[in-house]
Amino acid sequence: MEILNILQKYGIVTDLAVEAHSLVRGDAQTEIPGVIENKEKYDNAEVTTIIIENPAVGALMGKAPGTYITIDAPGLRENNPPLHDKVSEILALKIETLLKNLNISDEAEILLVGLGNWSATPDALGPRVISHVMVTRHLHKYLPQSLGPGFRPVSALSPGVMGTTGIETAEIIKGTVEKIKPACVIAIDALAATNVDRICSTIQIADTGINPGSGVGNQRMGIDINTLGIPVIAIGIPTVVNAAIIIFEAFNALKQQVPGFSRQIQEQTLHHIAEKLLEPFGGNLSVTPKEIDILIDNAALCVATALNQSLHKAVGKENAHLYLQ
C-alpha cells in the first residue's frame, strides 16, 4: 500500500477506481470485503466492473460507493477508426446499463456537461465531446416537428474552468440544473492515471458523479447527487499522469531491483529529491504524450458517438457516426 500512501501524502489522486482498488489490494492482491470486481472480455477491449459497497473501503480508495466500469482498449491509441467504432459500441452499452440501473427512462431529459479547459489540450476532452454531441432539448421545446420519434431531450454545457471564469464549475452546473431540471447529468472529464499505459486507452464510467479532489482540474465542490440532487454519471478518460508519480514509480522499481535499497535510503530523501525536481510547479506537473491532440480527438469522437447512440433510440450503432456534429 506504499504508493497509495505516497499518493495520499502528496494529495495526488488516481481517478481510476480500478487502479485504486489494485493499490488497496496491495502486492498480494488480496480480496477486499465490500468491493466486488468483475471482468468481461470483448474482441478489442476488456471491461472491469467494480462495485464499492462499503463506504469505509471507498474512503480508503478515495472513491465514493457506487459502480465503476472500466473499458481497457489499447487500440484506442492506434490509428484504426473501425476499431474505435467497436469500442464506442461497448461504451454505449455500458452507458445504457448505468442509465437503466438509475431508472432513467428513455424519454427522460439529460444534461451533458463537458468539464475541463478547452484551451489546454490534455484537459480539453470534456468540451471537445460536447462540441460533437447532438443537442435536442430546444427542438423538443420549440420545434418538435423537426425531430423524428426516438430522440430524447438532451442539453449540453461546457462551463469552463475556474481559472478562466473565476467561478467554481459546480456552481454553474448546479445553477443550471436548478433552472432546467433534467433527470440526470452525464459529466465528461479528462482524468489522471498512475500509469502512462492507460493514457487514452482506458474509459471509466461511474454512477457516482465527480467527487472533490478528483479530475485534472481543481473542482473543490463535488458534482454528484449530493450537490445537484439528481444522479450524475461520470465518463472519464486518463490523459495525463502526475509527474511526481512517474518519479516515485521509478524509485519503487529501483527498490525491487536493489536489495537493501529501503534500508539504505530514507523515504524522506526520495521525497526531497522529487520535490526539488518538480519545483517551481509543485504537484501541478503532468506527463502527457506529444500527440495528445490526436489521441484526445479520437477519444472525444468515440465518447460522442457512444452518447448519441445510447441516449436516442432512433440512433443505432450503424448510423451513430452520422449524428456527430
Add this chain to the structure above:
Amino acid sequence: MEILNILQKYGIVTDLAVEAHSLVRGDAQTEIPGVIENKEKYDNAEVTTIIIENPAVGALMGKAPGTYITIDAPGLRENNPPLHDKVSEILALKIETLLKNLNISDEAEILLVGLGNWSATPDALGPRVISHVMVTRHLHKYLPQSLGPGFRPVSALSPGVMGTTGIETAEIIKGTVEKIKPACVIAIDALAATNVDRICSTIQIADTGINPGSGVGNQRMGIDINTLGIPVIAIGIPTVVNAAIIIFEAFNALKQQVPGFSRQIQEQTLHHIAEKLLEPFGGNLSVTPKEIDILIDNAALCVATALNQSLHKAVGKENAHLYLQ
C-alpha cells in the same frame, strides 16, 4: 414612422436606442415627450445619451425605460490602434458613469457575460471580449495575496447559444447569478443596426439590460433586473444589418426619387418581393462586411480594455492594455 412599422410588422428590431428614437421622431424629427437626448463631442467620437423616461414611448421604440449611451466612432473601423485606444477610454468613462448611477461600489463583485455564438463570427463579439478580460473572483477568494490592491472581484461567463446548448441563455445566467450573487451583471453582445454605417463603429451602453427580442440571437427571456434581480448593464456593438431592412431602405430611397411611386406600387407588392428574395431563410439573413473577423477583433479588444480599466482602480488608461489576456 414607416420603417418602424415595417420593422415591427416583420419582427425585425433595431437594437440601437438612437436609431429607434430617430425612427419614432420621424422625418420631421419632432421632440418626443418622455425622451431626453443629449450630445457630447470628443476628439474621435460623438456620444449621444438618450434617457427614456416614459414607458409608453419606450414600448413604441421597442426599448425599456432607462439610459442608453451611444458612442459613434467611425475610426473604430480603421486600422488605427492608437485611435481605438482613445475610444476605449471614452467607453471606460461611460461604464464608470453607469456603475455610479446604479450605486455599484468600487469593490462590488461583477459578473461579465459574453452573449452570442463563438463559432459564428458576426455573433462572436461577446465571447471574444470575455476571452480578453481579466478575471479575479477566484483570486480574491483563494489567493488574495496574488492580487495587489485596487482589483475588485470579477467573474466571466460565455454561456453559448441555445442552438448549441439546447438551453435558454438567460436560464444559465440566472442559475449562476443565484449561486454567486454578484452586485451587477455586465452583458456584452453583438447587435443588429438598421444602417450598415454603424457596423463596428457604434458602441451602445445601457443600464436596462437585454430585453426580449433584442440582439442577434433569439433570447426569449430577458437578461435584466426583472429576470436576474440585480442591475444589468448591456454593452453592444452592431455587427450586422437585417437583409430585409436593406431591401426596404432601397425601396424607400426609390419612393423619394420617384414621384407617384407610392400611388403606383402597393406596400404589399414590396413585401411580397422582399419575402421571395429572402426565402428560404425568412428574417434570418444578415448583411455583414467580409472583413468582419478583423472588425470584431478590434472591437473586442476595445471593449475588453475599457472593462479592465473601468472595473479596477489599479488599472489606469496608460496600462490597461497590459491587462488584456
Add this chain to the structure above:
Amino acid sequence: MEILNILQKYGIVTDLAVEAHSLVRGDAQTEIPGVIENKEKYDNAEVTTIIIENPAVGALMGKAPGTYITIDAPGLRENNPPLHDKVSEILALKIETLLKNLNISDEAEILLVGLGNWSATPDALGPRVISHVMVTRHLHKYLPQSLGPGFRPVSALSPGVMGTTGIETAEIIKGTVEKIKPACVIAIDALAATNVDRICSTIQIADTGINPGSGVGNQRMGIDINTLGIPVIAIGIPTVVNAAIIIFEAFNALKQQVPGFSRQIQEQTLHHIAEKLLEPFGGNLSVTPKEIDILIDNAALCVATALNQSLHKAVGKENAHLYLQ
C-alpha cells in the same frame, strides 16, 4: 443579360457556372453554342453538368473552359444527417469522375487545399474541410506499415488569407507544390452565389481550378493548371450572396411588376441608391444566414466524407464517416 451587366459593372461575380450560364442565356434561355448542359436526377439531389468548350463564351460567363458539375440538394440545409450522407456519396462519385477524366491514377499523390479564412465563419468552409480529412502522405513516407493497402498519399494545407498572412495564397500553394510535387490539387472554397436559395444547398465541382476574381476572398493570382503546372479540381459551396445583388434583384422584381418602371427610373438612379446604402463597405458586404456556423459545419463534414471516400479505395461509402478526423 441585364443582371450580368450589373455584375460585371460592379466587379461582382457569381462563382457558379450554372448561374452564369443561365444569366448568359437570358430570359428566353436560348441555347449558347460552345456550352453543353446536362441534367441528372438523384433521390435527394439534382446534378447539372456544364461543359464550356468555347473560351469566348467562357469569358462572357466569367468562367474558364472546362467541366462544372453542380449538385443541388436543398436537404443539405435541413437537420437530416442521413440525407447529408446521400449527398456526400453523389459528391464522391463526381470527384472520382473528374479525377478519372484528368487521368489521375488511384495511387497518385494529391494535395488538398482549404482556401479561406478560418476566423470568418462564412469564409471558413475550406479550412474546416481540411480539419476533417484524412492525411496520409507522411505515413506513406515514414510509416508505410501503419497504413493498410488502398490509401493513396494525401497531404493538406490551409494557407490562410492575405489579410492575416500578408502573402498571396497562390504563392504559398505554388511554393509548396514545387517542393512536394503532387499529381493534382483539390482546392475547397466558400463561394458567392446570386441567389440566397443556393446558400449551403449547392455544391460545385470543377476541373478548372480557381480563377482570378473568383471566390469570397480576393485571390489575385489564379490557382489552376496555368499557375501551378498541375490540374486543379475546385470544390465550392456558396455561403453568401453579395448584398448589392440582393438590392438589384429587388429592383428587377419591381420592374417586372410595375409597367413603365424602366421608362420612369434610370439605371443610374438605382446604382446611386445601392451605392449609398452599401457605403462605407462598398462591394464588400455579404448576405449570410444567422445559423451559418451550423450550415458550414454540415457542409464541411459532407465534403470531407466525400473526399475520404473518393480518394482512398480502402474507404467505402459504408465506412467513410469513420475516417473523419
Add this chain to the structure above:
Amino acid sequence: MEILNILQKYGIVTDLAVEAHSLVRGDAQTEIPGVIENKEKYDNAEVTTIIIENPAVGALMGKAPGTYITIDAPGLRENNPPLHDKVSEILALKIETLLKNLNISDEAEILLVGLGNWSATPDALGPRVISHVMVTRHLHKYLPQSLGPGFRPVSALSPGVMGTTGIETAEIIKGTVEKIKPACVIAIDALAATNVDRICSTIQIADTGINPGSGVGNQRMGIDINTLGIPVIAIGIPTVVNAAIIIFEAFNALKQQVPGFSRQIQEQTLHHIAEKLLEPFGGNLSVTPKEIDILIDNAALCVATALNQSLHKAVGKENAHLYLQ
C-alpha cells in the same frame, strides 16, 4: 558529461544552448575553448549570450555555431503584466541586436513563421505568436497609403505540423520563401528544456535558425540559412521537459546522496526502468504544467509585443501593446 551522454543515447535534446553549454562544461564548469559566454543583469531578468565559434564543440553541444541569447525571467510565470512588459522590452532589444549583426536593414522584408501545432497547447507557442503580430506586407504592396512611415513589410505563416499536413514544415517554408523572397525569417517555436524551472521563464533567441532534431516537433529538415538561403533567427521558449529526463535527473540526485550507488546499480538497470515506465509512448512523453495555456498565452503576448516593437520603427515601447492583434 553523464546527462549529456544519456540525452544523446536516447536522442533526447535540450534545445537551450545555455543548458547544453553547462552540460558540456561538466560538474567542474571548466572553460570550453571556442565558446564565449557573457552575462548581463537587468531589473527583472538575466541575459546570457553564448557564442559558439568552434563547430566541433557545437556538434558536441548539439548546436550549430552562432550566437545564442538567453533571457531568464522567472517573473514571466507570475500573474504580473507590467513585469512581462519589461521582459518584452529586453527581448525587443535583443532581436534588434541580432538583426543588426546580420545586416538586415530597417526596411528589409521579414517573414515570421510560427512553428508547432495549434491544437496541442504545449506546442502552440509559434501559431499563437503569429495570431498576435502585425502583418504589413500586403498593405505595403496594395495599400501603401494605409500605413504610415516606419512600418517595414512583414508577412506571417503558421505552416502546421507534419502530423496534420502530411508535409515537412520546412518544405512549406522553403517553397514560400522562394516565392516571396524575404531578407530574413524569424521562426518562433516551443522548446524542450532539461529543467522544469525553465518552462515559460526562459526565452532563447539565436541567429542559427532551427536545426534538425531540435524543437518539440519532429522537423527532419533544418530551417536555417543552409536550407532557406537567407538568415533565420529562432525565438524559442521551453514549454516542456522530456519525461525521461525527469527520471534520469531523479536517479542522478539519488547517486549524489547515496554513497556507492553507482557501484551497486548498473546504468543499464536504470535505462531499463525508465524505458518500462515510459512505454508505450517511448521518448514521446513530455512533462508540462497544468496551467500551460495561461503560461503560453502570456509568453505569446510577450514575444508578439517584442516583435511589433523591434521590427517597426513607428512602434515604440510605450505603444507596442496597442499593435497586438
